[in-house]
Amino acid sequence: MSRQGFYFYTHMLIQTVFKLNRTPVWLMRQAGRVLPEYRKVRESVKDFKALVKSPALAAEVTIQPVDLLGVDAAIIFSDILVIPEAMGLNYEMKESKGPYFPKTVHTYSDLKELHVSQGEELQYVLDAIALTKKGLNGRVPLIGFAGAPWTIFAYMIEGGGSKTFSKAKKMLYTQPELAHQLLDMITKSTINYLKAQIKAGVDLVQLFDSWAGILSPEQYDEFSMRYISMICDAIPEAPKTVFAKGAFFARQKMNDLKCEVIGLDWNMDITESRKMMPSKVLQGNLDPCALYGSFDSIKKETKHMLNLFKGHPHIANLGHGLYPDIEPDKVRCFIDTVKEHSG
Amino acid sequence: MSRQGFYFYTHMLIQTVFKLNRTPVWLMRQAGRVLPEYRKVRESVKDFKALVKSPALAAEVTIQPVDLLGVDAAIIFSDILVIPEAMGLNYEMKESKGPYFPKTVHTYSDLKELHVSQGEELQYVLDAIALTKKGLNGRVPLIGFAGAPWTIFAYMIEGGGSKTFSKAKKMLYTQPELAHQLLDMITKSTINYLKAQIKAGVDLVQLFDSWAGILSPEQYDEFSMRYISMICDAIPEAPKTVFAKGAFFARQKMNDLKCEVIGLDWNMDITESRKMMPSKVLQGNLDPCALYGSFDSIKKETKHMLNLFKGHPHIANLGHGLYPDIEPDKVRCFIDTVKEHSG
Numbered sequence: 001m002s003r004q005g006f007y008f009y010t011h012m013l014i015q016t017v018f019k020l021n022r023t024p025v026w027l028m029r030q031a032g033r034v035l036p037e038y039r040k041v042r043e044s045v046k047d048f049k050a051l052v053k054s055p056a057l058a059a060e061v062t063i064q065p066v067d068l069l070g071v072d073a074a075i076i077f078s079d080i081l082v083i084p085e086a087m088g089l090n091y092e093m094k095e096s097k098g099p100y101f102p103k104t105v106h107t108y109s110d111l112k113e114l115h116v117s118q119g120e121e122l123q124y125v126l127d128a129i130a131l132t133k134k135g136l137n138g139r140v141p142l143i144g145f146a147g148a149p150w151t152i153f154a155y156m157i158e159g160g161g162s163k164t165f166s167k168a169k170k171m172l173y174t175q176p177e178l179a180h181q182l183l184d185m186i187t188k189s190t191i192n193y194l195k196a197q198i199k200a201g202v203d204l205v206q207l208f209d210s211w212a213g214i215l216s217p218e219q220y221d222e223f224s225m226r227y228i229s230m231i232c233d234a235i236p237e238a239p240k241t242v243f244a245k246g247a248f249f250a251r252q253k254m255n256d257l258k259c260e261v262i263g264l265d266w267n268m269d270i271t272e273s274r275k276m277m278p279s280k281v282l283q284g285n286l287d288p289c290a291l292y293g294s295f296d297s298i299k300k301e302t303k304h305m306l307n308l309f310k311g312h313p314h315i316a317n318l319g320h321g322l323y324p325d326i327e328p329d330k331v332r333c334f335i336d337t338v339k340e341h342s343g
Numbered sequence: 344m345s346r347q348g349f350y351f352y353t354h355m356l357i358q359t360v361f362k363l364n365r366t367p368v369w370l371m372r373q374a375g376r377v378l379p380e381y382r383k384v385r386e387s388v389k390d391f392k393a394l395v396k397s398p399a400l401a402a403e404v405t406i407q408p409v410d411l412l413g414v415d416a417a418i419i420f421s422d423i424l425v426i427p428e429a430m431g432l433n434y435e436m437k438e439s440k441g442p443y444f445p446k447t448v449h450t451y452s453d454l455k456e457l458h459v460s461q462g463e464e465l466q467y468v469l470d471a472i473a474l475t476k477k478g479l480n481g482r483v484p485l486i487g488f489a490g491a492p493w494t495i496f497a498y499m500i501e502g503g504g505s506k507t508f509s510k511a512k513k514m515l516y517t518q519p520e521l522a523h524q525l526l527d528m529i530t531k532s533t534i535n536y537l538k539a540q541i542k543a544g545v546d547l548v549q550l551f552d553s554w555a556g557i558l559s560p561e562q563y564d565e566f567s568m569r570y571i572s573m574i575c576d577a578i579p580e581a582p583k584t585v586f587a588k589g590a591f592f593a594r595q596k597m598n599d600l601k602c603e604v605i606g607l608d609w610n611m612d613i614t615e616s617r618k619m620m621p622s623k624v625l626q627g628n629l630d631p632c633a634l635y636g637s638f639d640s641i642k643k644e645t646k647h648m649l650n651l652f653k654g655h656p657h658i659a660n661l662g663h664g665l666y667p668d669i670e671p672d673k674v675r676c677f678i679d680t681v682k683e684h685s686g
Contacts (some may be wrong), residue, residue: 052625164631164632164666164667166631166635169630169632169635170635172632173632173633173635173636173640174640213589215610216610217610217612219630238449246556246590246635249591249611249612249615266559267559267560267591269560269592270469274429287512287562289506289507289512289515290516292509292513292516292517293516293517294517295515297517299572319559323507324507
């Protein structure tokens with residue numbers, strides 16, 4: 001595509017999806033603990049998973065940041081780990097400890113107990129999407145999402161969060177064929193799931209590769225990018241964003257993915273990333289900790305970021321999810337600054 | 344320096360310090376839980392800190408990997424957090440939980456209770472160095488070390504390990520002057536400490552910036568690189584290695600530091616890093632998880648790494664510390680492969 005063609009295409013994408021003539025803005029984890037209104041809904045149910053599995057409540061908290069913060073997009077309230085569960089591997093969400101899988105995958109016989117999800121186990125997400133679309137009534141687009149296969153795989157082997165994910169990585173060295181078989185099953189399930197989300201009404205989808213940054217560049221190619229690429233190829237029906245936290249080394253190759261938007265974390269230099277990914281809309285990338293600063297400091301940091309993206313199609317966001325102890329007024333300050341200073 | 348001059352100088356450095364005509368090899372965390380002989384010594388004392396504070400035992404476990412694994416360098420058994428303690432901020436090392444600081448730094452009055460260490464509080468490390476030098480008897484060089492100021496600062500504010508170090512990062516946005524004052528005190532203490540280590544006998548020193556990867560490129564310049572640079576400038580008396588895990592974005596600038604060696608983590612592409620740091624000896628960078636593989640796989644991965652470094656002055660190591668559950672024979676396989684396949 002010519003440079004001019006690219007600008008036309010990507011600007012059109014932003015205009016078509018967001019219906020805006022300025023930089024759109026939303027925040028990863030915008031629906032969540034940062035809002036007292038969310039915490040109230042959360043306290044009305046037993047646990048996090050009950051909230052994820054209630055379409056009415058999930059829709060309610062998905063819409064909250066649109067009304068309360070003024071973001072330009074909603075993202076469906078859910079969890080990336082619904083996919084392993086749909087494939088047959090249950091998990092628990094332990095308060096302030098994160099996810100925990102009582103059973104994990106280590107052998108071919110463990111693999112045999114899992115199946116490729118056709119999406120029917122995830123009807124509750126699709127119902128939440130339909131309810132959200134109704135509630136949003138066209139005000140802002142709705143983003144669907146899934147975890148990237150490598151990140152989902154990492155949880156299924158490790159059984160929970162980890163600093164090193166050394167059990168998951170060990171399998172890449174000791175049983176690469178088993179790893180590829182599981183990654184393939186996750187990929188197929190994810191494609192079915194994202195297609196169902198789009199059918200249910202989401203306007204674009206985002207893949208989160210949260211644990212991209214623990215792989216070497218060569219392993220990332222083999223065990224992650226390959227499957228992300230399969231997903232992008234299989235879903236022509238909606239625009240796609242790939243956010244691979246820590247995968248700075250893969251940026252050049254990401255420019256060739258069949259996706260429209262690439263998310264940047266706050267470690268990734270904006271000027272350098274623009275050069276590496278000239279064909280992509282870029283999303284991000286303010287340091288989430290910048291929102292701990294004063295209002296003046298938030299305005300300064302946000303304007304600085306907008307300036308560095310100027311001239312490149314850009315969706316403003318943080319470089320990672322919003323931290324739960326940020327004051328809502330600080331979040332509003334970030335959003336308002338984008339709205340006032342971009343065009 | 345001309346390209347030829349550089350090769351002469353850096354090769355000379357490896358020959359002078361390591362006295363070898365091939366690629367030297369050692370491993371971060373080589374003295375530690377991976378060796379049953381270490382665990383025996385460790386169990387003979389109350390806790391980790393008692394081991395660090397016993398010069399005779401610290402010297403014993405420092406020398407163990409030279410005898411038992413065949414590494415080309417010893418690194419003094421100690422802890423980066425001895426510096427905050429020497430400055431007046433005590434810490435506890437909780438078994439399998441990591442470090443914990445009962446008091447942390449948040450205000451100027453907290454800062455007033457700390458002092459720049461002249462090194463006298465750390466006599467036990469200097470004694471361990473003297474004993475180790477005696478025990479090594481010139482067989483291999485001894486490496487001294489300290490944490491980089493940003494990493495030490497992060498622990499002093501946060502009070503322990505963290506996924507996000509959001510308290511430490513918050514201070515950079517809310518109280519940057521206070522942050523700089525503390526960083527300056529840590530830097531001065533570290534310079535005194537490293538000079539004392541060199542006087543006590545270490546042959547080269549390494550700075551560990553373990554939490555480099557959580558800062559944005561701009562913040563890294565301001566709150567980390569600046570202080571690393573001050574330390575490098577202040578210590579002309581011995582060769583210096585800087586290992587900043589996750590600071591891929593700072594590599595170009597690291598080429599200008601007054602240090603001889605730069606450590607690479609396993610995320611950093613070797614070919615790209617060689618181009619970015621043509622004036623540095625490079626150290627690293629096998630994925631620590633590669634040592635979970637079979638002997639054949641370890642040989643293959645190690646030879647692949649050596650090939651990628653070929654023609655550039657190189658000290659073989661892992662891209663991070665050795666994981667405690669790796670079998671000693673797998674570590675030996677890595678070491679032996681370097682010895683056999685480099686020259």
